[in-house]
Amino acid sequence: MQHQPVSRYSLPDIDDLPEDIRQRIAEVREKAGFVPNIFLTLARRPAEFRAFFAYHDALMEKETPGLGQAEREMIVVATSARNQCQYCVIAHGAILRIRAKNPHIADQIATNYRKADISARQKAMLDYALKVSRRAELVDEDDHARLREHGFDDEDIWDIGSIAAFFGLSNRIVNMSSMRTNDEFYLLGRVPREK
Amino acid sequence: MQHQPVSRYSLPDIDDLPEDIRQRIAEVREKAGFVPNIFLTLARRPAEFRAFFAYHDALMEKETPGLGQAEREMIVVATSARNQCQYCVIAHGAILRIRAKNPHIADQIATNYRKADISARQKAMLDYALKVSRRAELVDEDDHARLREHGFDDEDIWDIGSIAAFFGLSNRIVNMSSMRTNDEFYLLGRVPREK
Amino acid sequence: MQHQPVSRYSLPDIDDLPEDIRQRIAEVREKAGFVPNIFLTLARRPAEFRAFFAYHDALMEKETPGLGQAEREMIVVATSARNQCQYCVIAHGAILRIRAKNPHIADQIATNYRKADISARQKAMLDYALKVSRRAELVDEDDHARLREHGFDDEDIWDIGSIAAFFGLSNRIVNMSSMRTNDEFYLLGRVPREK
Amino acid sequence: MQHQPVSRYSLPDIDDLPEDIRQRIAEVREKAGFVPNIFLTLARRPAEFRAFFAYHDALMEKETPGLGQAEREMIVVATSARNQCQYCVIAHGAILRIRAKNPHIADQIATNYRKADISARQKAMLDYALKVSRRAELVDEDDHARLREHGFDDEDIWDIGSIAAFFGLSNRIVNMSSMRTNDEFYLLGRVPREK
Amino acid sequence: MQHQPVSRYSLPDIDDLPEDIRQRIAEVREKAGFVPNIFLTLARRPAEFRAFFAYHDALMEKETPGLGQAEREMIVVATSARNQCQYCVIAHGAILRIRAKNPHIADQIATNYRKADISARQKAMLDYALKVSRRAELVDEDDHARLREHGFDDEDIWDIGSIAAFFGLSNRIVNMSSMRTNDEFYLLGRVPREK
């Protein structure tokens, strides 16, 4: 299985990549123990690589009182499942399991978030994220009012909608390039970590 | 998590159930080590319980040259994912991993079977299953011809379509009753079995 | 017209069928004056035949204070029309006309149940049935609360949803096998019975 | 049942109507034995009444070598069923039965024209009619080429598409005004005419 | 660009047209300075031409206290955009700009009327028009009640729905015949008129 191509597109030689990109890839390998395919796939287009991860980090490497990191990952998993993006569901499902310290949450949200073991507040968050993801043209003041009733402020709403929008971009790039998911993601966060 | 209700409906007392149903439940507990929630949920309606599992067994406890047991489970996972049925995707995802001896296949098929590591023949099988599941009114001779080109005979086609149709029933009952998934299914088939 | 094949699949020789199936077919011929094609089509798969009719009878050969037999047939006609199932709409349309003693009700419900001459309670019943049939993943507590406001109890709701789910299975089998409708059904219940 | 209102809108007093409209209504009553509700409903707007029936007659009171009157009614029934228009399906179903001298054809086409006892040429005609009715924005040269292969010429194609378009207008007016269907239509063409 | 054919269908010779049609065409040329393609395209079918414009005039050449002419054009633009009808959006967009004396309104409504600079009353009007245009089978008393809350009376509602229905017909004829838009419409109403 591991010899199948990473995507429809050939991979660049890592040694030929610009220094900043090589370094980012080295860091993620150091931290995760492997290089997630999204890094390799986008590296062939350095300017897009940089913009993609800068946008990603601005939205995801952030923790606010209104929106924790696990909740941010819930948005990724719920919207990516609806967009049928294998890489995003499986890779971010792993991150969600780890951040939520819950081995079941990602499979529940990927299949039907309305039936997942999450709070009413989190369901309202995902209702909005899905609406932005699939029918953003219908978003109106009532949607924002409903989120505020659940205690989200305007910056939280911006974050929720932007994460849905950003991963909509990511989902489409993965599907158009037929990018594979790294084998390592499937099991991450499902079993207690070995020491 | 384990104290949440199995479904919207209360469970019958197992001791009050008809003998044949108690026995079936005892058998599955013996074999699996736990009682899958579908058995408990349907037991409150003995006649429906019997009909449901008789239908299930007729389609799923079968192995033909044209359609192996793992392939039957692929159909369940692909159509149930499209119908957003948590129990069916997670429980049958486990069975699929075990029957296919492949820890990744269920997550791939649940998210987007078109990108899964399966054969062109299996993709044609799932194309047909999804068409029966979602737009059966459009099924025509061309669909059957395409399956025959891939070596499926008329009995295989009946099986593929019937599995899609039967689990469509199952998906709807799970969603209308908000039936939970047993915790045991999530990890089954993902790690080598302990001895 | 009557010489066209009953379905894509050849029919079994009735004499070769298991005794219980031959008997069920004899009974229905005795009662209806002809053998509805669903019996002949499923007879080629005895285990599925038995499970199908056992399930059918458990849901349809039943009359409860909350859900009469005519109302059960309304559910069949409304959901089958939406699934574009010729046999189910025409055959169960006939049964509905007879059970409701109303020659117009089936055509009204098949075309647009919202405009049919039925009660608000029956419209709420069909709203739920259609939701289970077409978007069961969205069913939530509000749907159940609405039915309870109309006087349906939890067992009625189980019946409504299960009938929608079971005939969804039936609709798909009819469409995948291109099963014809018996000529006799078209006129049944439209004119006063001859004595 | 017969005392229910004809539509959401009150009916004009026939004596107050302009002479040409009164005469048209008298003619249809003479011919059919009753006044179809569409005449009464539109009469409150004389200019629209005249335009509606002029358009109707231009498309429907016509018989060409390529497109018989029964085929024109098939288009009405198939597209109106998809648009869930009770009056159009039931009233034109009656006319179709009479014109095709076939008591089953209307119910078959209303439920799923792909499974009806009609020719491949007629199915191609209805494929096009449905495309114009539901997704006209996608109509392209290939659609026209397919019809020409079946022997339809450009004037036939104009007729097929225009009938679908005109009855789309009719379907919407019926649904917005909740216009009822006359009881007389249900049985017309189903039993041999009494003499 | 101006030498491309007006539609898939050849144009009649104006001199061969019936007198009333020639006169109507002469009048519109006199008034607009050019002949909109809809007149030329329909002229090949005189009876349909007359019915079409009679219906059009009955609905559009009218100004009532509840529904001004600019509002009527808003309905045309919003529903035609959803039906992806180039001629109707561009030609009636021009008329809307002129009647509303607003150079921006047509582009806003064509893209997403929910975000246009129009009143809440006008949005409710367009919500209803779009529902009639796209899902008329769902129209119910609540929709009418909502419009009455905004001050529309039953005749206004008939007009709103009928305009949506009539232009649905028009949209389909334009798309099936691939009718082009006259170049003159694009700029009309965008810049102050020269004197």
Place this chain on the structure above:
Amino acid sequence: MQHQPVSRYSLPDIDDLPEDIRQRIAEVREKAGFVPNIFLTLARRPAEFRAFFAYHDALMEKETPGLGQAEREMIVVATSARNQCQYCVIAHGAILRIRAKNPHIADQIATNYRKADISARQKAMLDYALKVSRRAELVDEDDHARLREHGFDDEDIWDIGSIAAFFGLSNRIVNMSSMRTNDEFYLLGRVPREK
């Protein structure tokens, strides 16, 4: 009209913005004569602003033999129209008119690109862009093969799909924030430039 808020979100004070963002805004004002609202709306989130425009420039400020700048704008207009994004359709419609030197092309593509005055090659490009935009999960090798038949290479395909994906992100942010369109865009490229 010009006093309506730019979006649901308040604007930052330009003087408080980081230097690089102030400079980018100054440049675009210098070049265009006004500041497009997307710059003001995103400026409140400097990191997202930088990532957004870096991504935008990487895809749009580029001209390759296979994909000219006008064609890139066609993709933006066609996909944004389908996503009902007012700002993107109107602003990029203006840029498309200018780059294509064609005052009609944007309105045609926004309404129905299949009927626009563009080449078969450009229609294939937009077919693919719309598929990535709306149903990326279905993209397969056949889609890529079709583009290669029209002379697009793999890098062009990456660009087409990425532009569709990136503007999908942009469309969602505009709709969730109810961002207005600057008045200046409506007329740009419609009339010969004054000197």
